[in-house]
Amino acid sequence: QVQLVESGGGLAQPGGSLRLSCAASGFTFTRYVMGWFRQAPGKERQFVAGISWSGGGTLYADAVKGRFTISRDNAKNTVSLQMNSLNSEDTAVYYCTKSRSRLSSLATEYDYWGQGTQVTVSS
Numbered sequence: 112q113v114q115l116v117e118s119g120g121g122l123a124q125p126g127g128s129l130r131l132s133c134a135a136s137g138f139t140f141t142r143y144v145m146g147w148f149r150q151a152p153g154k155e156r157q158f159v160a161g162i163s164w165s166g167g168g169t170l171y172a173d174a175v176k177g178r179f180t181i182s183r184d185n186a187k188n189t190v191s192l193q194m195n196s197l198n199s200e201d202t203a204v205y206y207c208t209k210s211r212s213r214l215s216s217l218a219t220e221y222d223y224w225g226q227g228t229q230v231t232v233s234s
Contacts, residue, residue, distance in 0.1 A: 113137040113223040115207045120228030123197050127232070131192040133207030133225060140188040144210035146221055147181060147192045149203035149230075158216035159205070160192060170214050174200070197232045204229050 119131040131147070146161035160181035161170040169181055180193040190207060204227040211222045 113209065115209065115223060115225035117205065117207045117225045117228040120205060120230045122231045122233065123194075124234055125198055125232055127197050128193070128195045129197065129230060131194070131205055131207075131228060131230070133190045135188045135190065135207075135209065138209065138223075141185045144212070144214045145181075145183060145190040146208045146210060147190075147205055148208055148218060148221075148224075149201075149205045150227075151200075151203040154203075156206070156218055158218070161210070161214045161216070162190065163214050168214055170216060172216065194230070197230075199232050202230060202232050 114136045116134045123129050142164055144163055147159040148156050149159050150156040158172050159175055162181045162183050166183050178196045183190040206227045207225040208221040209223040210220055
């Protein structure tokens with residue numbers, strides 16, 4: 112069965128960095144687009160970043176463009192999110208997700224989700 116397990120969340124200071132990782136299993140990782148979404152308290156889940164099966168194509172939300180970098184290691188079945196220049200608006204639970212097929216910012220295009228990892232940005 113498909114499993115997505117996130118790690119790397121925690122507390123960061125404004126301007127700081129964190130790196131999230133997601134270990135995937137139960138499907139042929141190299142065939143699928145992967146993504147990261149986040150959800151802050153009282154807000155809808157929002158797209159953060161996505162990456163094509165090869166890693167050659169990426170897509171970012173405007174709010175994180177230039178600060179976050181998504182990458183994948185197909186040999187290790189992992190996808191990562193490097194987050195720099197963090198601010199309080201980045202505080203949320205971050206979810207790793209597997210796409211049904213294409214690279215998209217729509218949550219409906221993704222069919223499996225991890226349990227989430229908390230990221231808190233505070234001084």
